Every structure is written in C-alpha cells, then in structure tokens.
Amino acid sequence: MDCEHPHHLDAALAALGDDPAATVLAGGTDVMVDLSFGQPHPVHVIALRRVVESAEWQEGRIGAGVTYRRLERGPPGALAQASRTVGSPQIRNxxxxGGNVATASPAGDTLPVIAACDAAIEVASRDGGVRVVSWADFFTGVKQTSLRPGELVTAIVFPDPMxxxxxFAKIGVRNAMVISMVSACVTRSEDGTTRVALGSVAPTPLRATAAEEMISAETNPGESALTEFSRLVSAAVRPITDHRGTESYRRHASGVLARRLLERCLRREPR
Ligand SMILES: Cc1cc2nc3c(=O)[nH]c(=O)nc-3n(C[C@H](O)[C@H](O)[C@H](O)COP(=O)(O)OP(=O)(O)OC[C@H]3O[C@@H](n4cnc5c(N)ncnc54)[C@H](O)[C@@H]3O)c2cc1C
Structure with a gap:
C-alpha cells in the first residue's frame, strides 16, 4: 500500500488528480470500519491529516479537517451540541x-445542522477549481453525494450571521456511543423565521418545509401552534423500520424532538 501525506491542499489535490481512485483518509473513523467489514484494502491512500489548510476555521467557514473535539469546544449552539454526541472521546479526537459530510450517512450528526442552517459544501479539484454546492444538491442518497472524481471536500460554509x-438533539437507544434513530436541528431567527431539519428519517437530511412555513408566521407560538408544528414535522419525514427503530416510532419521535428544540429556541436569549 502506498500512502501519501501531503502538507498542503494543492499537493493533496494534485495527488488525487493523478489518481482519482485513491482512498482519501481524514480521521479514518469510517474508512477503518469499512476495512474491518471486508472492503478491499486500498492500494493508494492520500492522508489529509497534515494538510494545514484543512484544519483552518475562520468564522462560518470550517475546514473539512476540523475535528469534533474542536467543534464541541467552539461557539455554543447546534454544531457544538451535535459534535458532543458523536461516538466516544477517541472518535471525536x-x-x-469533512469525513461526516463525505460519508453522507443518513445518521451523520452534523448533517441536520448543515441542512437547517442552509450551509454549503465547498469542494475543490486540481482540474475543476473550487465549487460551492448547496447542502441540498450535495447529499443525493444514502451515502451518496455529488462529489466528482478527483474532488475533495475543503470546507463547510455556514451563513454569517447564523x-x-x-x-440540536438526537434520540438513540442510549445516551453515549450511539447512532441516532432520529436527529434534529431547529433554528429560529429574531424575525421568527424557523428552519427544521431531520436526520436518520430519510436517505438524506430532510427539511420539514410545511412546518417551517406555519411556525415562521407565528410571532409567539402557543400550544396549538406547537402541536401543529409537531404534527407537520411527523408528516414530513420518510423513515424506515430497521434494527434501530420502527417507522412509526421514528415518525412520532421526529415531531416530539422538533417541538422540544423549538421550545428551547423560543426560551433562549440571542447568542
Ligand atoms: C465507534 C464509532 C462511533 C461513531 N459515532 C458516530 C456518531 O455518533 N455520529 C456520527 O455522525 N458519526 C459517528 N461515527 C462515524 C464517523 O466518526 C464520522 O462519520 C466521522 O465524521 C468521519 O470522519 P473521519 O475524519 O474519520 O473520516 P474518514 O473515515 O477518514 O473518511 C470517511 C469518508 O469520507 C471520505 N473523506 C474524508 N475526508 C474527505 C475530504 N476532505 N474530501 C473528500 N472525501 C473525504 C473518505 O474517503 C471516506 O470515504 C462513528 C464511528 C465510529 C467508528
């Protein structure tokens, strides 16, 4: 196995441009699991760990190589909350x-945050330059993205201001080291604009737009508006039944979780 350790983005993009079939390795927490489950061993690995640009974090532009450890210690809010729920300290370190986004698992915990915040994915290649792709165009199916051969995810770009x-919160069979059965992120702006995104209940992160429209029009949502919001979220999701939970439980839990998060948003002072 040939393993390259570029120190700069240009060198990483050049290496991937020469061999678009190479295995890209960031933290390795998904790659190594795949190998343990019998994926063919890679012939050529491009390890991104030493790429200095990848670890850069400037305001809303978060380099693909930023770890959960740094995110959970970053500005308080949904992304820090989501990062805190990922795996164990070892996994978060x-x-x-970037690995979470490129893996594009329906249960990826940063994905509902990215979707609710309308963040974009910055990608780059040696031959194609830089593209900024909306989250909705980036995630195309279960573990499927619109990343092209030779492209790397370089950053996640959040709106400024947020x-x-x-x-953010997720529901699983226990509190720690758990893949979510349902995850959700709710955002609310000072003008009442509300966004709600769900994870683990569809092939890609999903926005409950009817619920958003209804609740955004409510300046001070009361019990009936909150109940209707919850109902519309439950109606919007497209869950499956699997070993983690049933379709009906996930549908019910989506509405409950989204309402709880909205109530938290409504109680909070501006950040
Ligand atoms: C025990 C355990 C618990 C876990 N718990 C959770 C959890 O609670 N929540 C959760 O969401 N996930 C969880 N995961 C999954 C995993 O930790 C995350 O998906 C993580 O974000 C992957 O990042 P990584 O840097 O390790 O990626 P890697 O494993 O290095 O890469 C993942 C994939 O992305 C590609 N890739 C990586 N970086 C780039 C890039 N910059 N550009 C293009 N492609 C790239 C790789 O080629 C590979 O296909 C868990 C994993 C383990 C092993």
Missing amino acids: TGTI PAHHE
Whole structure:
C-alpha cells in the first residue's frame, strides 16, 4: 500500500488528480470500519491529516479537517451540541466534519445542522477549481453525494450571521456511543423565521418545509401552534423500520424532538 501525506491542499489535490481512485483518509473513523467489514484494502491512500489548510476555521467557514473535539469546544449552539454526541472521546479526537459530510450517512450528526442552517459544501479539484454546492444538491442518497472524481471536500460554509437560536438533539437507544434513530436541528431567527431539519428519517437530511412555513408566521407560538408544528414535522419525514427503530416510532419521535428544540429556541436569549 502506498500512502501519501501531503502538507498542503494543492499537493493533496494534485495527488488525487493523478489518481482519482485513491482512498482519501481524514480521521479514518469510517474508512477503518469499512476495512474491518471486508472492503478491499486500498492500494493508494492520500492522508489529509497534515494538510494545514484543512484544519483552518475562520468564522462560518470550517475546514473539512476540523475535528469534533474542536467543534464541541467552539461557539455554543447546534454544531457544538451535535459534535458532543458523536461516538466516544477517541472518535471525536480524530473524526472530522469533512469525513461526516463525505460519508453522507443518513445518521451523520452534523448533517441536520448543515441542512437547517442552509450551509454549503465547498469542494475543490486540481482540474475543476473550487465549487460551492448547496447542502441540498450535495447529499443525493444514502451515502451518496455529488462529489466528482478527483474532488475533495475543503470546507463547510455556514451563513454569517447564523440564526439567533439553533438547537440540536438526537434520540438513540442510549445516551453515549450511539447512532441516532432520529436527529434534529431547529433554528429560529429574531424575525421568527424557523428552519427544521431531520436526520436518520430519510436517505438524506430532510427539511420539514410545511412546518417551517406555519411556525415562521407565528410571532409567539402557543400550544396549538406547537402541536401543529409537531404534527407537520411527523408528516414530513420518510423513515424506515430497521434494527434501530420502527417507522412509526421514528415518525412520532421526529415531531416530539422538533417541538422540544423549538421550545428551547423560543426560551433562549440571542447568542
Ligand atoms: C465507534 C464509532 C462511533 C461513531 N459515532 C458516530 C456518531 O455518533 N455520529 C456520527 O455522525 N458519526 C459517528 N461515527 C462515524 C464517523 O466518526 C464520522 O462519520 C466521522 O465524521 C468521519 O470522519 P473521519 O475524519 O474519520 O473520516 P474518514 O473515515 O477518514 O473518511 C470517511 C469518508 O469520507 C471520505 N473523506 C474524508 N475526508 C474527505 C475530504 N476532505 N474530501 C473528500 N472525501 C473525504 C473518505 O474517503 C471516506 O470515504 C462513528 C464511528 C465510529 C467508528
């Protein structure tokens, strides 16, 4: 096995341009699991760990190589909350936001945050330059993205300013080291604009747009508006039944979780 350790993005993009079939390795927390489950061993690995640009974090532009460890200690809010729920300290020390996005698992915990915040994915290649892809165009199916051969995820770009309130939570069979059965992120701006994104309930992160429209029109949502919001979220999701949970439980839990997060947003002072 040939393993390259470029120190700069240009060198990483050049290596991938020469061999678009090479295995890209960031923290390795997904790659190594795949290998343990019988994926063919890679012939050529491009390891991104030493790429200095990858670890850069400037305001809303978060380098693909930023780890959960750094995110959970970053500005308080949904992304820090989501990062805190990922795996164990060992996983959070090495796993990256870029790896989460590139893996595109329906259960990826940063994905609902990215979707609710309308963040974009910055990608680059040696021959194609830089593209900024909206989250909705980036995630195309279960573990499927619109990343082209030779492209790397270089950053996740969040809006500046972020919505005043943003909250994330997930439900699993236990509190730690758990893949989510349902995850959700709700954002609310000072003008009442509300966004709600769900994870683990569809092939890609999903926005409950009817619920968003209804609740955004409510300046001070009361019990009936919150109940309707919850109902519309439950109606929007497209879950499956699997070993982690049933379709009906996930549908019910989506509405409950989204309502809880909205209530937290409504109680909070601006960040
Ligand atoms: C025990 C355990 C618990 C876990 N718990 C959770 C959890 O609670 N929540 C959760 O969301 N995930 C969880 N995961 C999954 C994993 O930790 C995350 O998906 C992580 O973000 C992957 O990042 P990484 O840097 O380790 O990626 P890697 O494993 O290095 O790469 C993952 C994939 O992305 C590609 N890739 C990586 N970086 C780039 C890039 N910059 N450009 C293009 N392609 C790239 C790789 O080629 C590979 O296909 C868990 C994993 C383990 C092993």
